[in-house]
Amino acid sequence: MTHSIRIAVSLFALALGLASAPAVAGGEPPVGGSAATGIPSEPGALLALVLDLDRRMFAAYDAHDVDALMSFFATDLEFYHDTDGLLTHGQVRDGFRGVFAANPDIRRELVPDSTRVFPVKGYGVIQIGRHRFCRTEGGKRDCGTFEFVQVWRQRDGKWQVARELSYGH
Secondary structure, three states, rough: OOOOHHHHHHHHHHHHHHOOHHHOOOOOOOOEEEEEOOOOOOOOOOOOOOOHHHHHHHHHOOOOHHHHHHOOEEEEEEEEEOOEEEHHHHHHHHHHHHHHHHOOOOOEEEEOOOEEEEEOOOOEEEEEEEEEEEEEEEEOOOOOOOEEEEEEEEEEOOEEEEEEEEOOO
């Protein structure tokens, strides 16, 4: 990850009051968390948790199941998209409906080994990664790879994305 992206992620986390700068910008995931919060303290377990959440969320995406997909997003979602601006939960739901209607074969894949995770004490996890979306346009496969940051919040035993940054479009 470039230094400028680390700084941007740190500033985003600080602006939301979710993390201290060293927890995000330090480069390696710090050890932290507790059984009381449900946030794994071991880096490998934290990564496995987030990869499982990511897999399940995007299985709903690939199935074009908007209701199942939206269950992974908090109702107070703030979705920052570099070309669409700041979107609410309802706007994201409508956006997914439109994408699926216009692109019946669109699929998403996580770029292998691109995911990095950082625990956010007492709150959840920051996930940083890259993903590829592919669809057919004009009889040809059209794919784009984009970067994202998801802030997963753990509340009442349920994990949901509360903040999302999607960029590089």
